[in-house]
Amino acid sequence: MQIGMIGLGRMGSNMVRRLLQKDQECVVYGSHPDVVKDLQELGAVGADSLENFVSRLTKPRAIWLMVPAAVVDQELAKLTPLLDSGDIVIDGGNSYYRDDIRRSAELKSSGIHHVDVGTSGGVFGLKRGYCLMIGGKTSVVRHLSPIFAGLAPGAGDVPVTPGRDSHSSPGRTAEQGYLHCGAHGAGHFVKMVHNGIEYGIMAAYAEGLNILHNANVGTRSGDIDAETTPLRNPEYYQYTLDLPEIAEVWRRGSVIGSWLLDLTAAALQDDPALAKYEGRVSDSGEGRWTILAAIDEAVPAPVLSAALFERFSSRGDADFASKILSAMRNEFGGHLERSAPKTGA
């Protein structure tokens, strides 16, 4: 099947590569000519303008946008006038699902179909395949099946979930790694929550490893002053643990085995102290939107929100709140803030 790809960054260009490997026809357009050229050498059709790109696509056109969420509207504004009724625009980036609902309605007036696809897989997707969460009209989503199947991992050697008949029941594509989740926005809604979960899982590992990292706190010479709580039982915190080995052993047979753990093991293997990082953790929207959804639904999400807030804190955004706490302590107890840096953490 033919697909046009706009946006040839890390994600978009790898998706083209994977589709080419799966014998799908790709027309590509992006701002970096050398990437276009690279993909052409792999079999893609390159375009040097948006007009040229559109003209090379067979109607009904299927166009995949793989651009930052912040520029989707401006890309659509340029693209839409060039399209015809029946054409399909697929937003595979990290758009907010509410924008999908709006855009699908806007495009509908021109007869253009909108499909939203939450895409997980990161830089490994080229090799492992991408997990695709899809929202849109059923007939349109079905029409795009060859593309989704090409991008998705396929059943692979993942064990069959007990109770599922086979890997290939018609219409049940989850085992292949892609799923039509529901109406417009449903794909990005599911992807949003997926990322919210991801934040929580990542934080669980990070907090736990930090506890292991500090299991030697009893060996450190403690500050003895009124502003520091003494450790009552230093004898229980005498372990200097080898985190790369621990992450490695957990990869086999343990309940907490996961792909994120595999990646953590790799990062710790490479740099056990993680010295090249400052510990300022970005967040990219979905984690925030997940909490907004939880609040709208009145569903408790203390773990997912704590994970999000830890990222904010890591960037210094709690500083003013902390100053207020120190100021209060000074007011009521005359407690002076201890400014000396703490060692060892």
Next chain:
Amino acid sequence: MQIGMIGLGRMGSNMVRRLLQKDQECVVYGSHPDVVKDLQELGAVGADSLENFVSRLTKPRAIWLMVPAAVVDQELAKLTPLLDSGDIVIDGGNSYYRDDIRRSAELKSSGIHHVDVGTSGGVFGLKRGYCLMIGGKTSVVRHLSPIFAGLAPGAGDVPVTPGRDSHSSPGRTAEQGYLHCGAHGAGHFVKMVHNGIEYGIMAAYAEGLNILHNANVGTRSGDIDAETTPLRNPEYYQYTLDLPEIAEVWRRGSVIGSWLLDLTAAALQDDPALAKYEGRVSDSGEGRWTILAAIDEAVPAPVLSAALFERFSSRGDADFASKILSAMRNEFGGHLERSAPKTGA
């Protein structure tokens, strides 16, 4: 190598089975004669008394205790008088690591070695192998290598972590699924934090799936009264999502793939509404101890603690706190508590 196993419950008996499959010699003792008999038929040597059990073991004896944490001390009180200097007692259950430190010191006076082993793998361990986190004296741990190697999953087909030379460097056993973590208690300390992480990961999935489960909140007729916050944008919550399919699709290629997700997919496949559960979640100690360690170390663990507290709440332990909140609201605002059950969640 010969090992004696005390405690033939779900975990202990499966571990014997696995060791027998790996051609290790097992002497077994437990309170259920039929289990002993079953294991005898698989090649184990059965014992009908503790004395008999001890007498059938070759010195230096290696005895694995697989009993509830609450009874380890009484088991040791019966067992220790029958042992000789040089014998080894392995606690493979869920003991608190501080008890390991105490017990290893107590046993040392009789020349008996203590080894603590955190064992992860659950009911699947027989087939998948057990991930073993070990604490104790190096020479003793090395002596037990054949047992650990038999129980552990081995390298299997888990991808090699980039940067690790090979699967079999001497002394680096993590790739085989077992690890000598450190001195007495280190095994259970690492297992404790492992379980703390497990609580966090489980909660992340549970909260996220609950948000997906309630993505249709906009379709429900809302209560319109002063005590209920209206949903501002019901049009954004019109999705009735198929959780079993979503859990399934995430198993392939997504960033949040994990063994716990595999199990979640299986549970949802079996019973999408999870109607057979009340939602009263037990906790078994390690999650609590993880938070105690975090506090002693002054390491933030908001995600892990939130996960623990959600379990407490699920069992009604926040009820009095909630009554205080309702009482306060009544006091300052004359707000009457709404007692009618909420639908749809």
Next chain:
Amino acid sequence: MQIGMIGLGRMGSNMVRRLLQKDQECVVYGSHPDVVKDLQELGAVGADSLENFVSRLTKPRAIWLMVPAAVVDQELAKLTPLLDSGDIVIDGGNSYYRDDIRRSAELKSSGIHHVDVGTSGGVFGLKRGYCLMIGGKTSVVRHLSPIFAGLAPGAGDVPVTPGRDSHSSPGRTAEQGYLHCGAHGAGHFVKMVHNGIEYGIMAAYAEGLNILHNANVGTRSGDIDAETTPLRNPEYYQYTLDLPEIAEVWRRGSVIGSWLLDLTAAALQDDPALAKYEGRVSDSGEGRWTILAAIDEAVPAPVLSAALFERFSSRGDADFASKILSAMRNEFGGHLERSAPKTGA
């Protein structure tokens, strides 16, 4: 000064009473004629229709809306056509500040001024006065000063904050209990965060009192099974504490003295077991919006969000998440859910 009041519920009618006591002129309109009659007897001018209400007000009219946030737009739709350029509409309810921004822009086209006032004080406001947080155009807010001053508590006998010159510096009205916080929406924004803080404070007391309430957990006969974590040191939890007395003693001299504590003491005095409450805690919007603001600002709010989520949980909204946890535990460990009710909490 003359003020028209629409909405004569608990809050609105008490505010009229207070203004009448302060010799302000009140024209009142509401759906319950008997309340209108009561207020008339206290000196208010009653109106039996919106038209009649408007006609009795002197231009430029000052009209205070004290109605549920959900009906403000429909009230404005009825009221606005009757007003003239230069008139002032004050929204004293719990509107979302974003609606203030929208409404002030809409009204501006008709030359009508909009002022948003966050009003704190609850049922005690009649006697104690109302704390007012105000947003809008400076000249309009100043014009309304007599009304604000009448509703607000005044300086009273609250100790002067060190460093503040006096209680009556011109333009600095905070000591009188009302404050022009900023442009349109600023009043409700500050009130929103005020309520978010309120949720956090309330939860802090509630959690703490729950811990005191359960300080006798060591006296209860514990369940002894694999699904229940035994209490390691029951001897440390033998206290049966008298919560009403404790709340009372904290009211004098302690760091945690507050008005909410006064109310808590009253509630506990009245009903130490709070048996008349189920513990289903409502929330009324501001707590949620506070977290949305925190997330938009990337400011960590783990305490405020935990307080909100506890309310959701109290209403059963975590149940599906809890079922997922029980299902996972059953899958990996064969753990059966314990359904028996727990005693004593």
Next chain:
Amino acid sequence: MQIGMIGLGRMGSNMVRRLLQKDQECVVYGSHPDVVKDLQELGAVGADSLENFVSRLTKPRAIWLMVPAAVVDQELAKLTPLLDSGDIVIDGGNSYYRDDIRRSAELKSSGIHHVDVGTSGGVFGLKRGYCLMIGGKTSVVRHLSPIFAGLAPGAGDVPVTPGRDSHSSPGRTAEQGYLHCGAHGAGHFVKMVHNGIEYGIMAAYAEGLNILHNANVGTRSGDIDAETTPLRNPEYYQYTLDLPEIAEVWRRGSVIGSWLLDLTAAALQDDPALAKYEGRVSDSGEGRWTILAAIDEAVPAPVLSAALFERFSSRGDADFASKILSAMRNEFGGHLERSAPKTGA
């Protein structure tokens, strides 16, 4: 009544001053001779050695220890041999209640009584009085009533809680600001939870004020890159709020009025930007122990624990966890950590 005071730091010396004002007889002993001399001038009897101190006390001696929790045991070791059966030792510091239980049992063998007193009031206690939470034997506690009554605030002008008969019912001393909470340790247990609540309340104010502080986030020029989530609606975050005035207005009539708010208003009045603080917040034990108690009791405490963890984070103790998160993000998504400092928070 006569009392001996050991420990003449900020708290101890002020307590002596207050007792002298209440015409109680004070014998004092401390490491700083000039403080002893100051108190002598106010009417105290000074001692220059522990022996001298003990000899000046009438049997049965009542000795109040006001020393850091970490040195109580060594003080008792020196003091106890000098005492006689029937003497009373009062620990008014911040001891862990479990130590009270142990010490009271140890002292009992010598016939010495132990009383634990949680003391709240901070540097303002001299003037406002101290809120006292007391644990010990009833007869001994009653014997000390004059001292407790002298230190406590008394009924003062705090409004009577509705339903309480009068301020002076015999044995009901809570209205006077002191309370016999229960057996040994009960005083410090209640004080511990009191401080846990204090942490939660403080955090609620701090988080809320931080949200207000950042209400102008829409006015800042945002970073436009893939690692920064854009603010969707900057028009809603255009408020530059005057925090000292807001804290001030909340002091009158609002639901969140409290003594901690009074102090916050004072701190903000003095230094609106709190520029003299770094935001490294100490914690002094009780907050930690409160969470340990909650966990032992299986009582959820998400707000109190979040408040504690925020303090840990403020001191950099989450840094390694944050590095792990950045490392994971780099692994799966090739996300580079943004190191540039964020402005404006």
